[in-house]
Structures are given as C-alpha cells and as structure tokens.
Amino acid sequence: MKKCWVGFMALILVLALAGCASSPSGDAAASSEPASGGNNGTAPTALTVAWQAVASTLDPVNATSDVLAVNAYDRLVGYEVNPGDGDSAKAFKLKPMLAKEWTISEDGLTYTFKLQDNANFQSGNPVTANSVKFSLERMRDSATGSFTYSLTQIASITAQDEKTVVLKLTKANPNLLKMLAMYWFSILDDKLVKEKGDAYVNDHAVGSGAYSIEKWDPSSEVIFKANKNYWAGAPKIEQVTMKYIKEASNRLMLLKNGDIDVSVELPPKDLADLKSATNLTVHSNSSNRILFLAMNMNKEPFNNPKVRQALAYATPYDQLIKDVMFNEARSMRSSVPSNTPGYTDDGYAYTYDLDKAKQLLTEAGYPNGFSFDLTIGSGYPDWDDDAVLLQASLAKIGVTVNIKNVARPQFLEMQKQKSMDAYITKWTSMVYDPSWHLGLLLDSKGTGNFNNYSNPTVDGLLKQASDERDNDKRMELYHQAQKIITADTPWLYLYQYNRIVGVSNKVEGYKFYPDEFIRFADLSMK
8 A cells, every 4th residue: 555654644743734736716616426437237347456554444544544435435525537448537637526516705814615415324324424523523533543643624514504614714815625535534434333333433444435345355356346326326246356465576477467447556667568458458657656866955965055066967867767767757857746736936047067067076075975875665676776786886975875664664663763964855845836845845834754854935925825825926835835835845856756557458438646546446347
C-alpha cells in the first residue's frame, strides 16, 4: 500500500489544509452524476490484482487502508474522469459522489451538501447526514483519526436534516472539496458502527462503495464482492481478488504468465520486455511523485549555500533518469511536481557542470571537498542505485559520500530527530496543489520538514497564499516561494516518477487517478 510518510501523517498540520487545492469560491453548485460507470447487472466475472504492500487495517482513517477504502467506501465528492481505456482522471475537476450537489457561501465559510436520495450502505442502512457527521467527527478523535489535521479548520458539522449536512469553517479554504475526495474522508455506516462498536471497523468494511470486502487476510489477500445494490449502478466485475506480492519480479512474472490481470509498481528496467508482450498493456502515467536528496541545513557544510549549489551542479540528472529509471521519469526542476497547478521552474539553472561545482566548493572554503553520510531507508532498490551514481559523481569534485542503508522504521525515526546529514526520500501528493508540498516539506514549521530548511520570506509567502482566496494571486505567491526555494537549494531535485501499471488485455477501463489508486468499478472484462 502506498504510504505518504505514514510515520508522520498522524501529526497535525494546519498548513496541509490551509490551501492544498483550488476550488470554486462564492456561491458554487454542482450537478449530480453517477459515481461509477454503472451497469444494469453484474456479469459473473473475476479479476486478480497484485499489490505491493499489506494493509494493517480496514479502517479508512488509517493510512494503510487506502486502496481498500477507495473501493469499499464512498466520499462526498470524487474525481471526474475522462472516457476511454487508460485515460487519466481530471486532476482538477471534482464530481458529485454521496453529495449530489453542494453550495459554498459568499464568504467561503459555509459548505452545504445535499446527499443522494437513493444511497445506502452495504448493510442496507441509508446514507444520512448523521452518517456524514459521525464519520467526520470520528476523524477528529485522535484515538481513531490518522488524518486529524484535515479537519483543523472545520468549526462545526451539522446534520440539518436527513439529507443535508453543513460544514462551517473557521477560515475560508479553497482546498476543502479536494480534501473531501481523499480516502480518509470515507463515509461510514454510523448505525452499524454504533451497534457493533468502533473496533469493528478495524476488520470489517462498513461503507456504501461499489464493492464489499468478503475476506481480508492482512498477510496475503483481500477479496472484494460487487455491491449489486450499489446506488450508482452495480459494477461489471463480480469479484476482485487483490493479492499482496512484495517482490516486483514476482508480480512481473505472474502478469506475463496471465496468472494475474493487473499489477502495480512494475520495475522500469523491465518495461521494454513487458511492452513486447502481446497479452498485456503497460500504462506509464506522469505522476506527482518526486524524489529528492535533502541536505540538513543546520549541519556543516550544508549550512553554506554555495556547498549545496555545488552539489546541485555535480548531480548527474540525465544519468539517473536513463540508467536507474530507464527513462520512466522526468526531470524535476522545482520543489513541486511539474503537473501541479502553480508550478514554475523559473530560476532553475542547474545542469551537470563539474567545473562550476568545483568553483563553488572553492568559493565556499572546501577546495579539497568534504565527506558526509547519505542515509536511505531500505526497500527501495532504485534509491540504492541513485545513491551509487551520486557517490561516483560527487567523488569527481572531491566529495566523499558514505551511503548508510537503514531499516525503514529507523529511517523514519531519524527523520523525526532531524539527525541525518542528508537523505534520499520521495513524496507523493494526492492533492494536486503547491501547498501540499511546500506547506508540509518546506515551511519552517512543516511536519515533513526534516532537513531544517527555514526562510522567513518563504514562510510569509506560504502564509499569504493560505489566506488568499483569489486563485491567480494565490498561485503567484507560490511562484515566488518556489523561486526562492530553488535559489536556496535545500534539496537536490533528482526526478519525478511515472506510475507504471500492467493490465491484461482481457481488462478494459483502466484509468490513472491523482491519488494513484485503481477504482475497480471502472473496469470490465472482455
């Protein structure tokens, strides 16, 4: 299961919600559409999907439940999708889901949602405003909610009547609707949870989604069954078995042999071989997952900007993309992904220039170079390869890199302690907006800022952007922040990933979503 730094996501971060995406303000309304493609009946079909990690719970407020929650639960809003096999969801457009329509007050402080009339949970209980209130209030409880920061600006949640729920905010937030599309905002069957007890949610799905969960074995597989009474139309595939297969090579072999129908996280080095297979299609979509090397700016010599800039000129960008990612990645030229609204690479000047790097090191007072420890969390072979290439390149300017590969839990603890000289890590933004990256990772108080980057001007720009309701002005503030961050060079921008998924030619309807999770209701079998 994909984890966006699960180790710190339980912490509260106001900035993550304070402006993570642009949505209409003022009096805005949306018309109702089905949440899935719909079907008048389910065909007796079965699908097998290979996933790379295990979910420790079925509770949608827990970070490991992601793809399970996406398919077994609904949210108030969802992503609009483009038609056609392999097309991407529209990253910046939302559609009704359990909320058939909504309005936003002129001051942006009140959101009123009207719920679908015919939506029921898989138990048969109706989806009501009390269900929404219960689910969101449950997230507020630190004992159950891993994403409590997502609700920090919601002052109250009111069930106005059975099918109307009202959210009141302490501060206008253009990001709220996009946050409500995230899986941790899934709506739970309040009556069933109250009857069975809260612990019931840990190992039972209590949603209204297109699929129910018939079997959950955290060590091996999950079996989904089509919800034939799904309010938006029964899905076309009757059963989906999701198998946990850790090794990419095993997923690859099973896919090629036809033993599985869909596999995620396929290794780039094997794509040429995969693409030659006649029984499957490889989807390589531009994601907003970035990889960077963060330098601890409280430690010498990384407290010297010329040292950081020298390393940026000595980074073999093209070689990393070609030799490690086999061209299934793109250059990264800013602190946010290139497909994010408000992105700019203005001010980015770094090319592979060893002479320039040596000159900067000399000017910084390190003509003979220096040494540092580069820490990597285990389990990411491509990061190991990246580190080796960086080590070889930096040696050419006299810099010795000591690669330290540590277990993932230890790595996360070292991040929290901010004790590393430098480290390689990734960040995936499920919300396409600059603030999801900048507020979490580069604001001086951001909970993901583990390399002690601090610039009061950047902090001020991010604060202004979080308060700004005019989207054009807001994006200009993020432009300014990105330019300053690029000049400060707290990171080495390594590359931006593609999301690689292999799909059997027996399967139709695959779509890539901003959060990278497959919606089984999109799929059908030939």
